[in-house]
Amino acid sequence: MRKPKIVVLGAGYGGLMTVTRLQKSLGVNEADIVLVNKNDYHYETTWLHEASAGTLSPDRVRYPVSDVIDKNKVDFVQDSVVEIKTDENTVILENGQADYDYLVVALGGESETFGIKGLKEHAFTISNVNTSRQLREHIEYQFATYHNEEEKKDERLTIVVGGAGFTGIEFLGELTNRVPELCKEFDVDYHKVRIICVEAAPMVLPGFDPELVTYAVSVLEKKGVEFKIGTAIKEATPEGIIVGKGEDEVEEIKAGTVVWAAGVRGNSVIEKSGIEAMRGRVKVDPNLRVPGHENIFVIGDSSLVINEEINRPYPPTAQIAMQQGVTVAKNLSALIRHQEGLESFVFDNKGTVCSLGEDDAIGVVFGKKVKGAKASFMKKMVDNRALFMVGGVGLTLKKGKFKFF
Ligand SMILES: Cc1cc2nc3c(=O)[nH]c(=O)nc-3n(C[C@H](O)[C@H](O)[C@H](O)COP(=O)(O)OP(=O)(O)OC[C@H]3O[C@@H](n4cnc5c(N)ncnc54)[C@H](O)[C@@H]3O)c2cc1C
Numbered sequence: 001m002r003k004p005k006i007v008v009l010g011a012g013y014g015g016l017m018t019v020t021r022l023q024k025s026l027g028v029n030e031a032d033i034v035l036v037n038k039n040d041y042h043y044e045t046t047w048l049h050e051a052s053a054g055t056l057s058p059d060r061v062r063y064p065v066s067d068v069i070d071k072n073k074v075d076f077v078q079d080s081v082v083e084i085k086t087d088e089n090t091v092i093l094e095n096g097q098a099d100y101d102y103l104v105v106a107l108g109g110e111s112e113t114f115g116i117k118g119l120k121e122h123a124f125t126i127s128n129v130n131t132s133r134q135l136r137e138h139i140e141y142q143f144a145t146y147h148n149e150e151e152k153k154d155e156r157l158t159i160v161v162g163g164a165g166f167t168g169i170e171f172l173g174e175l176t177n178r179v180p181e182l183c184k185e186f187d188v189d190y191h192k193v194r195i196i197c198v199e200a201a202p203m204v205l206p207g208f209d210p211e212l213v214t215y216a217v218s219v220l221e222k223k224g225v226e227f228k229i230g231t232a233i234k235e236a237t238p239e240g241i242i243v244g245k246g247e248d249e250v251e252e253i254k255a256g257t258v259v260w261a262a263g264v265r266g267n268s269v270i271e272k273s274g275i276e277a278m279r280g281r282v283k284v285d286p287n288l289r290v291p292g293h294e295n296i297f298v299i300g301d302s303s304l305v306i307n308e309e310i311n312r313p314y315p316p317t318a319q320i321a322m323q324q325g326v327t328v329a330k331n332l333s334a335l336i337r338h339q340e341g342l343e344s345f346v347f348d349n350k351g352t353v354c355s356l357g358e359d360d361a362i363g364v365v366f367g368k369k370v371k372g373a374k375a376s377f378m379k380k381m382v383d384n385r386a387l388f389m390v391g392g393v394g395l396t397l398k399k400g401k402f403k404f405f
Pocket of ligand 1: 301302
């Protein structure tokens with residue numbers, strides 16, 4: 001008898017969680033499982049701010065997909081997804097195609113530039129291992145070049161971070177640790193360096209506890225970060241950025257490095273495939289399926305789940321992507337075994353910890369506020385837990401963070 005075929009797109013948090021759960025719950029004869037991913041490795045997206053600032057090697061944030069999949073049960077295909085043909089139950093890949101009975105789309109998100117002029121061309125993003133490597137090397141290049149030009153250009157030492165959300169703040173925390181090292185390495189006067197955070201919203205870390213936000217801002221300000229809050233980036237240029245508080249108050253900031261860390265949208269494959277979405281994110285049904293397509297699940301940054309308590313979407317996080325992976329694996333097992341009743345997804349928010357560099361952080365964990373070294377310890381525990389959930393003790397020992405203080 002022909003086995004049903006499950007195709008999982010993306011080996012990020014959501015995709016790997018789905019596959020590792022499926023390989024545990026389904027027997028070899030119950031289904032064919034195929035995992036498709038652009039690279040032959042998984043990267044910890046939640047660690048990319050460290051690789052981008054240069055406080056962690058880019059190789060530390062990734063591990064081979066083959067480390068966590070059971071090759072007897074899962075076929076791994078290294079390829080890029082181009083389009084999903086929902087009416088033909090097939091996925092077009094750059095170098096072939098993959099037919100499916102059940103599809104899980106876990107392709108993550110993409111940077112959202114909200115149409116701001118010049119951002120795509122002139123700003124760096126923290127999106128994957130390669131963008132992180134490029135950003136780290138660009139900053140180093142700016143420092144290395146500074147003394148080797150006849151006319152010193154101080155703007156080479158100015159780094160602008162667009163966005164004071166989670167990614168922006170975590171990157172700033174790492175950057176403030178890295179800059180003193182760069183100054184020493186390249187003989188640069190620390191006082192010549194400017195790190196500026198520009199945020200259009202009236203606050204830093206919207207949604208976070210105000211007392212913790214005050215703590216985070218004061219820690220980063222003490223380390224030299226200048227905050228421009230309630231200020232929008234109007235344009236990015238080869239020389240820097242143009243910001244404004246209103247129509248009249250416009251200012252040019254010359255900067256050798258501009259990093260855009262302010263928006264996430266769903267993967268462009270979704271819209272290209274004609275699947276209904278809002279900014280590339282699919283408002284999935286309670287079982288995490290695409291409305292009107294009972295055999296297609298979407299999870300992670302490309303999905304949109306409403307928090308009924310406040311009637312707003314949950315922010316895209318690794319935590320939610322992993323929990324969705326568990327639910328989808330259960331639902332797929334039930335479908336394959338023709339069992340009645342699929343599980344509805346309910347997000348169990350265990351809390352959030354935002355790092356402020358190697359040994360500082362803020363967070364709310366199981367409803368309790370934490371900050372400083374204690375929060376930093378919690379952050380490393382959270383990072384290790386994600387590794388453990390996907391790859392058990394072996395992966396945690398191989399890639400985990402054990403320098404707690
Ligand atoms: C700097 C930073 C810090 C963060 N910190 C936290 C945190 O502390 N806690 C938290 O919960 N969340 C955090 N997040 C958010 C979190 O990383 C994302 O929400 C999470 O990675 C989403 O998981 P996912 O499975 O949807 O996608 P991802 O984990 O991004 O995986 C997507 C996978 O799909 C692959 N892929 C993409 N396009 C294609 C294609 N066309 N073809 C083939 N493969 C493709 C990618 O290579 C990748 O392997 C952070 C994000 C950033 C950038």
